[in-house]
Amino acid sequence: xxxxxxxxxxxxxxxxxxxxxxxxxxxxxxxxxxxxxxxxxxxxxxxxxxxxxxxxxxxxxxxxxxxxxxxxxxxxxxxxxxxxxxxxxxxxxxxxxxxxxxxxxxxxxxxxxxxxxxxxxxxxxxxxxxxxxxxxxxxxxxxxxxxxxxxxxxxxxxxxxxxxxxxxxxxxxxxxxxxxxxxxxxxxxxxxxxxxxxxxxxxxxxxxxxxxxxxxxxxxxxxxxxxxxxxxxxxxxxxxxxxxxxxxxxxxxxxxxxxxxxxxxxxxxxxxxxxxxxxxxxxxxxxxxxxxxxxxxxxxxxxxx
Numbered sequence: 001x002x003x004x005x006x007x008x009x010x011x012x013x014x015x016x017x018x019x020x021x022x023x024x025x026x027x028x029x030x031x032x033x034x035x036x037x038x039x040x041x042x043x044x045x046x047x048x049x050x051x052x053x054x055x056x057x058x059x060x061x062x063x064x065x066x067x068x069x070x071x072x073x074x075x076x077x078x079x080x081x082x083x084x085x086x087x088x089x090x091x092x093x094x095x096x097x098x099x100x101x102x103x104x105x106x107x108x109x110x111x112x113x114x115x116x117x118x119x120x121x122x123x124x125x126x127x128x129x130x131x132x133x134x135x136x137x138x139x140x141x142x143x144x145x146x147x148x149x150x151x152x153x154x155x156x157x158x159x160x161x162x163x164x165x166x167x168x169x170x171x172x173x174x175x176x177x178x179x180x181x182x183x184x185x186x187x188x189x190x191x192x193x194x195x196x197x198x199x200x201x202x203x204x205x206x207x208x209x210x211x212x213x214x215x216x217x218x219x220x221x222x223x224x225x226x227x228x229x230x231x232x233x234x235x236x237x238x239x240x241x242x243x244x245x246x247x248x249x250x251x252x253x254x255x256x257x258x259x260x261x262x263x264x265x266x267x268x269x270x271x272x273x274x275x276x277x278x279x280x281x282x283x284x285x286x287x288x289x290x291x292x293x294x295x296x297x298x299x300x301x302x303x304x305x
Contacts, residue, residue, distance in 0.1 A: 029066030031075070031095040036064040038082040052081045070096055080161055086168075093172070119236070119248055119255070120173060123182070126238040132187040132224070132274045133234040136197065137206060139170050141186055141213060141221070146206045147171070149198035182238075184219045187274050190226040193291035200298035207295060211288040214281065222278040223287045230274060237271055 039049050046057040053060070053074040062068035075096055079089045123129060123140075131138045136150060147170045151163050158166075188210070196203055214221035224230060236248035247258040247267035258264055279287060 028070060028095075031070055031092065032064040032066040034092060034095065035075070035078055035082075038084065039064075039078075042082060044082075049078060049081070052077050072096060076165060077161070089168075093168075122238055122246070122248075123173065125240060126182040127241050128185070128239045129182050130185040130187075130237040130271055131235065132230070132271060133192070134189040134224075134230055134232060135234065136192060136195070137188060137210065138186050138234075140174055140184060141210060141219070142170060143202075143206050143209050144171055145198050145202040149202060153197070185222070186213075186220065187222050187224055187271075187278050189224050189230065190287060193223070193288065194294065200295050200302050203295040204292065204299050207288055207292045211285065211292060214284055214288065221284060221288075222275070222281070223284040224274060224278045228277040230277065231270055235267060235271055235274070237267065 035049075039046075046060045049060045050057045055074070059068060063070060063074070075092055076089070079092055084092070129140070131140075136142075137146060139147070142150070144167060148163070148167045151166050151170075155163055155166065193207060193210075198206075210221055213219040234250050236250070237245065238248065239245045245264060247264055249256045249258065249267070258267055278284070
């Protein structure tokens with residue numbers, strides 16, 4: 001490993017080092033400046049970086065000067081090569097989005113199927129999202145470790161770096177829940193709470209996260225009893241500020257978007273049946289607490305990972 005040539009004066013300093021002229025510099029220039037800083041910090045040459053992204057040294061030089069458009073995969077490959085922390089990668093993602101005025105899905109286009117790109121776009125403009133999932137915790141409520149275990153199981157043969165980027169996309173989709181809209185109503189089958197994705201410790205964290213969410217005003221988590229007869233596939237219903245709505249039904253390798261009124265009425269009734277069968281807030285909380293106690297007992301017997 002090349003010796004480090006320079007280091008920050010403050011280890012907790014913001015990744016973006018602002019100078020007097022930086023306020024007028026475009027995001028692409030700032031992004032390139034960050035990439036150059038980390039390359040030089042580790043003592044790597046332009047040729048070293050060029051090999052990572054399978055490009056010429058002149059292309060890397062243009063990228064670092066902000067003269068060449070940054071491709072998301074190149075930025076993420078370099079971030080991994082430079083061993084950046086998740087926080088540092090997140091700040092690069094913000095600059096990447098600003099540089100291209102990119103939507104969230106565009107940052108992960110190479111690991112995102114087209115049907116999911118549409119959903120991500122729609123999620124960002126919806127006022128309310130209702131979801132029922134009989135299989136897993138809905139993506140917008142998955143913790144990182146749970147998402148990683150699920151993605152690793154589903155994406156067989158996919159490179160570890162791409163798995164990490166898919167997980168990062170799931171985590172970034174949750175960021176919008178920190179905003180004023182949308183609100184989220186999530187109905188989760190009781191059986192999902194006992195279906196392990198990851199270790200018992202991971203399930204402790206995931207169920208605890210759901211328990212915390214169900215006590216908030218903006219996220220409404222309801223548990224559907226395991227004996228309830230429910231659709232065997234996940235359902236999404238999105239409503240928008242202009243009174244428009246659509247339903248989204250996901251399959252293994254695709255999805256259907258429903259916008260016609262007769263079909264919308266059908267899926268709305270299905271969700272109404274789910275809501276009618278679900279526990280109320282108090283019962284849902286008690287069910288989650290039982291599941292949490294279950295996983296805590298198992299975690300205690302497993303010991304440290």
